[in-house]
Amino acid sequence: MDDITLARALHVLAVIHWIGGLAFVTLIILPLARSRHGAEEALVLFESVERRFSRQVRISVPLVGATGLWMTYRLDLWDRFVDPDFWWMGAMLGLWFIFMVMLFAIEPLLHVKFENSVRQDPAGTFRRMSHLHEFLLLLAVLTAVGAVAGAHGFAFF
Numbered sequence: 001m002d003d004i005t006l007a008r009a010l011h012v013l014a015v016i017h018w019i020g021g022l023a024f025v026t027l028i029i030l031p032l033a034r035s036r037h038g039a040e041e042a043l044v045l046f047e048s049v050e051r052r053f054s055r056q057v058r059i060s061v062p063l064v065g066a067t068g069l070w071m072t073y074r075l076d077l078w079d080r081f082v083d084p085d086f087w088w089m090g091a092m093l094g095l096w097f098i099f100m101v102m103l104f105a106i107e108p109l110l111h112v113k114f115e116n117s118v119r120q121d122p123a124g125t126f127r128r129m130s131h132l133h134e135f136l137l138l139l140a141v142l143t144a145v146g147a148v149a150g151a152h153g154f155a156f157f
Contacts, residue, residue, distance in 0.1 A: 004074055011067035014060040018099070019140045021053050021060075026133040030126060039122035043115060046126075054103070061099050068092065085155050088146035095143050098136070 029049045036042035072078060080086035081093070117125040146156070 004071060007067040007070045007074075011064060011071065014063040014067065015144070017060040018057055018064060019137075019144065021057055022133065022137055022140060025050065025053065026130070026137045030130045030133060034123070034126045034130065036122075039119050042122050042126060043118045046118075047115075054107070057099075058103055061096065061103060065096050065100065068096070086150060087156070088143060088150045091139075091143040092147055095139055098139075 029046060033042040033046040036045060072080075077089070080089045114125070114129075150156075
């Protein structure tokens with residue numbers, strides 16, 4: 001197995017873990033937390049799942065970036081970032097950047113504020129959290145569809 005094949009395999013597996021986990025949290029965990037009657041019960045449910053997934057995704061998201069960078073470098077694909085036919089390359093980079101900032105900068109800074117917000121307004125806080133996750137999942141799905149279709153020769157423009 002050459003380095004490009006290994007990088008591509010690791011890249012796809014890490015994306016599956018990252019986006020699959022995002023879908024699980026968005027479509028399963030947040031609705032379950034929202035259905036809880038007490039703020040503490042909702043917070044405990046969400047935090048117990050989120051804490052475990054957060055540790056894992058802090059590995060898979062940087063791995064996606066590292067393997068993506070390696071493939072771009074080795075295959076000399078830099079020009080694709082300015083070609084409209086390869087819009088999905090920029091979308092992948094943008095989505096990755098958003099999650100890196102969220103995971104390593106925003107989430108640690110806002111963790112205590114989130115817990116306090118849940119205790120004060122559980123319904124509103126989980127509603128806002130759900131909307132944010134739904135938006136991010138939509139971006140991820142559109143990016144994945146574009147990347148898979150584009151990598152197999154489909155041009156949207």
